[in-house]
């Protein structure tokens with residue numbers, strides 16, 4: 118979400134057919150909630166296409182990559198690795214430490230900020246290898262209850278950015294949704310006027 122540090126989301130494992138929708142939603146959630154890049158397993162090409170298509174229409178920047186070497190991505194990542202797991206430390210207990218590790222914390226003294234470091238956020242699908250728990254700098258639980266990678270990722274990113282991702286501006290969007298109490302208005306983002314007069318109700322989601 119900023120120039121100095123990259124937040125990357127890795128979907129570890131994908132079962133074609135069974136996981137298609139969930140993997141796509143991991144990608145859409147990563148994009149919408151402030152990550153810079155998504156790495157999907159190379160058998161998740163359809164999900165990658167969907168996320169790229171949404172980025173093309175609703176804006177970015179957001180990069181999507183397919184990789185066959187998930188283990189190597191984690192092992193060789195030069196930065197901080199967070200693994201989201203129901204068995205991990207409570208997000209509310211470690212979020213400040215994670216922010217500090219990647220240099221996202223407000224310095225108490227001017228000039229004392231930690232240097233920016235890249236962050237890899239790993240979410241599983243099927244069972245993930247034990248080596249991931251050991252490699253991770255932080256194993257983080259969003260509650261210690263079983264739920265979903267999409268929900269875990271959303272809460273973690275929102276905690277990481279402390280809500281700032283909700284105000285993000287999107288670049289190179291074709292279209293923009295006009296927030297309103299009732300209705301579904303989407304405007305052409307290129308050359309739009311501030312009053313949203315160009316809006317159309319698409320009647321679609």
Ligand SMILES: C[S@@+](CC[C@H](N)C(=O)[O-])C[C@H]1O[C@@H](n2cnc3c(N)ncnc32)[C@H](O)[C@@H]1O
Nearest residue numbers: 201202203240241258259260262264265266269
């Ligand atoms: C449906 S779960 C499968 C968990 C699998 N049984 C295991 O032991 O790894 C898929 C993914 O959702 C995420 N997840 C599920 N519950 C979570 C929680 N409470 N906190 C953080 N992440 C969670 C984890 O990334 C997990 O790998």
